[in-house]
Amino acid sequence: MPSATSLQSVTLKKCYYSADEARSLGQLDVEKIEQIARDLDIAESEKEHYVTGWMGQNSVVLVRNYQDKRGTSNGLVMSRCQRYKLSVQAIKFRIPKFLLWMTFRRRPRTMSVVGYTRLGEQASGLQQFHNILEPELKQQLENDWRELNDYLGMACWQMENNQPAWREMQREATPQALWFLADSNWFSGKKLQKDGDCEGLWTQNRFLARRTGEHAALLISWHDEENDNIASYLFERVSSNQIRLSLRPRKEDKFYPLNPFDAVHIRQALALFQQAESELCSEAFSQKQGRA
Numbered sequence: 464m465p466s467a468t469s470l471q472s473v474t475l476k477k478c479y480y481s482a483d484e485a486r487s488l489g490q491l492d493v494e495k496i497e498q499i500a501r502d503l504d505i506a507e508s509e510k511e512h513y514v515t516g517w518m519g520q521n522s523v524v525l526v527r528n529y530q531d532k533r534g535t536s537n538g539l540v541m542s543r544c545q546r547y548k549l550s551v552q553a554i555k556f557r558i559p560k561f562l563l564w565m566t567f568r569r570r571p572r573t574m575s576v577v578g579y580t581r582l583g584e585q586a587s588g589l590q591q592f593h594n595i596l597e598p599e600l601k602q603q604l605e606n607d608w609r610e611l612n613d614y615l616g617m618a619c620w621q622m623e624n625n626q627p628a629w630r631e632m633q634r635e636a637t638p639q640a641l642w643f644l645a646d647s648n649w650f651s652g653k654k655l656q657k658d659g660d661c662e663g664l665w666t667q668n669r670f671l672a673r674r675t676g677e678h679a680a681l682l683i684s685w686h687d688e689e690n691d692n693i694a695s696y697l698f699e700r701v702s703s704n705q706i707r708l709s710l711r712p713r714k715e716d717k718f719y720p721l722n723p724f725d726a727v728h729i730r731q732a733l734a735l736f737q738q739a740e741s742e743l744c745s746e747a748f749s750q751k752q753g754r755a
Contacts, residue, residue: 478617479615480615485739488592503525515719515722520687520690520694523540536552537552538551538576545582550577551575553574554576566690577591579600580632620726621723621724627722628723629726629729638701645674649742650662658670661674678701681739690713693714696711697710710722733754
């Protein structure tokens, strides 16, 4: 099976953004950050909302019109392996109209905020990028930002071209296919392990499990090297004409539905699905041949 690290090596087309053309974090301005937020917004709403994508097992949260006491924020927040967050946002400050009048301003000031926040046992408040003194940390954040730009470029290409990876996945992993595979004789006569409401077993460095019934599902898990944890894809039959594909980045996490622009994950999940389908179907064929 493909390794978890191959998530980063899948070649997909990009547009608008790429690592090679990314500005330095220290050079980002409000206009660029707000443009990124608009480009990745599949909700197309001016109300406060969030869209979560996945770069490897790291969440990328699009923030749109978030309201707090400071004002309104737009941008991205990327969490790296539950160790830290990189925040890139444009904030329009909330200033009373009489103060705007007193300072001869027509509209509130907007500024860019690029920050780093430690997570876990050594959690810290947000530290602005230009105040970070450690060269290694600043370089790591710059590397993260270049990787994010590749992710953004692939996501935008998918949305600009009618989501080809998503449509290919839906053609292959149909509700009918999930129903058939969940009932495969491959699972029969084996001591199955439980994972939530699915049951299966480890084979060839992956955990292959099923859920039977009206909402049949196929669960495929593997050991993710970056997190040193178990990551999983869950293919679920939602209805007779709809499926849902979700990612569980770590064993202890919940499942997060993948978006149509999460092309690297969708391609990886489809490759694993096709391998599982081949194995489950070959078992059924062998048993038919044996009974013939």
